[in-house]
Amino acid sequence: MLSWPAPLLPTLPGTGSVLKVHDTARGEVVPTTPDRTARMYVCGITPYDATHLGHAATYLAFDLVNRVWRDAGHAVHYVQNVTDIDDPLLERADRDGEDWVVLAMRETALFREDMTALRVLPPEDYVGAVESIPRVVAHIETLLDEGLAYVLDDGTGDVYHDISQAPGFGSESRYDEATMLRFFAERGGDPDRAGKRQPLDPVLWRGARPGEPSWPGPRGTAGRPGWHIECAAIALDTIGMGFDVQGGGSDLIFPHHEYSAVHAEALTAAASGEKGPFARAYVHAAMIGLDGEKMSKSRGNLVFVSKLRGEGVDPMAIRLALLSGHYRTDRAWTPALLREAQERLGTWRRAVAQDTGAPAGPVLHGLRDRLADDLDSPGAIAVVDAWAAATIAGTGEQEEQAPAIVCDAVDALLGVALDSCAEAPALQDG
Ligand code: 5CA
Ligand code: ZN
Numbered sequence: 293m294l295s296w297p298a299p300l301l302p303t304l305p306g307t308g309s310v311l312k313v314h315d316t317a318r319g320e321v322v323p324t325t326p327d328r329t330a331r332m333y334v335c336g337i338t339p340y341d342a343t344h345l346g347h348a349a350t351y352l353a354f355d356l357v358n359r360v361w362r363d364a365g366h367a368v369h370y371v372q373n374v375t376d377i378d379d380p381l382l383e384r385a386d387r388d389g390e391d392w393v394v395l396a397m398r399e400t401a402l403f404r405e406d407m408t409a410l411r412v413l414p415p416e417d418y419v420g421a422v423e424s425i426p427r428v429v430a431h432i433e434t435l436l437d438e439g440l441a442y443v444l445d446d447g448t449g450d451v452y453h454d455i456s457q458a459p460g461f462g463s464e465s466r467y468d469e470a471t472m473l474r475f476f477a478e479r480g481g482d483p484d485r486a487g488k489r490q491p492l493d494p495v496l497w498r499g500a501r502p503g504e505p506s507w508p509g510p511r512g513t514a515g516r517p518g519w520h521i522e523c524a525a526i527a528l529d530t531i532g533m534g535f536d537v538q539g540g541g542s543d544l545i546f547p548h549h550e551y552s553a554v555h556a557e558a559l560t561a562a563a564s565g566e567k568g569p570f571a572r573a574y575v576h577a578a579m580i581g582l583d584g585e586k587m588s589k590s591r592g593n594l595v596f597v598s599k600l601r602g603e604g605v606d607p608m609a610i611r612l613a614l615l616s617g618h619y620r621t622d623r624a625w626t627p628a629l630l631r632e633a634q635e636r637l638g639t640w641r642r643a644v645a646q647d648t649g650a651p652a653g654p655v656l657h658g659l660r661d662r663l664a665d666d667l668d669s670p671g672a673i674a675v676v677d678a679w680a681a682a683t684i685a686g687t688g689e690q691e692e693q694a695p696a697i698v699c700d701a702v703d704a705l706l707g708v709a710l711d712s713c714a715e716a717p718a719l720q721d722g
Contacts, residue, residue: 449499649694
């Protein structure tokens with residue numbers, strides 16, 4: 293699929309630090325260990341409605357991962373999917389009397405616009421579920437051939453993964469069985485489906501139902517893919533096993549990321565005997581809420597990025613407002629949060645427009661240090677706040693080049709463009 297245009301990414305003097313992130317599977321903050329090219333997969337939208345601030349916050353968190361890696365000298369191979377066929381999409385299209393393909397295309401186009409406005413670095417591979425179906429089918433055939441998956445015996449053609457043969461199952465979320473069963477039932481699973489070997493077996497292929505779109509499937513059965521195998525297949529076919537970060541919101545810890553991992557690990561073991569893991573770190577962004585509840589399309593308590601943009605809100609203020617909380621803290625969107633970000637943006641813009649500013653070196657160091665430490669964006673913002681205050685006050689040591697350097701650093705590391713930065717002087721490394 294078409295990705296979106298990349299914003300300019302200023303190169304900063306010196307090099308950033310090694311990024312540490314919280315890995316759900318290990319339950320602690322760990323250093324990332326990318327090769328020259330860092331590899332990241334982030335679960336994309338299901339395009340049946342516009343991008344809300346919860347989605348935006350999650351993509352901004354992983355945009356920081358991308359920026360910190362690049363600043364540390366890595367190339368980044370970033371992959372994101374679009375779940376452009378799924379139950380909620382078909383239900384919404386049905387409700388509104390609209391073609392599901394048109395709905396998905398429109399909302400995906402709007403998402404690209406929102407991401408562009410928020411200056412999110414685009415994925416190198418932006419991949420739709422529908423365009424991946426032939427590869428997904430081949431992967432399901434492999435699992436069937438290996439006896440790791442089975443066709444339900446009720447004439448539907450539905451195929452399930454036999455989770456009793458997946459040794460790594462449970463190691464991503466580390467949930468106990470009762471918790472798994474609860475989330476499985478709440479988040480699209482079917483623990484009570486008759487004929488399954490285990491209640492927690494996930495669907496790989498759903499045989500065609502009347503009135504639903506379908507594609508040629510495994511063992512010649514028309515239908516459509518299960519959700520988790522799509523992300524497993526797309527990641528395997530683009531960045532392969534053992535990539536650095538698997539990302540998404542915390543609502544994907546289970547079942548989605550657990551099953552994507554075991555599908556991919558089973559496929560890799562079948563192909564080469566190689567053992568996992570699917571990802572070296574599973575990183576989850578906390579939930580953005582509104583009025584005391586998680587912002588979600590199914591609850592309908594949404595604030596859309598595109599609506600705010602339409603009202604003339606500066607996307608950089610939206611970006612700053614969402615980054616003013618830590619990515620692992622559940623938090624609420626409030627009008628006050630946006631007002632505070634608008635004021636901060638104004639102050640920062642005034643500061644970088646000064647002829648001289650407080651020394652830039654400590655700002656660069658502070659930004660790098662805070663963001664590399666599990667994406668401490670509130671800490672990073674505080675560093676810039678302090679610099680802006682000292683610069684506007686004009687007290688203490690002042691440097692001529694500081695406003696331009698800080699302007700570039702805020703752009704490159706936080707992704708916040710403060711309008712046109714003055715020509716940043718070429719500095720020596722160090
Ligand atoms: N298409 C699947 C992933 S393969 C999906 O979950 N789509 S989504 O449109 O429901 O969500 C897109 C991304 O936003 C996911 O990473 C999800 O975890 C995240 N997300 C959803 N709601 C929120 C929220 N309220 N706060 C933060 N992140 C959220
Ligand atoms: Zn996914």
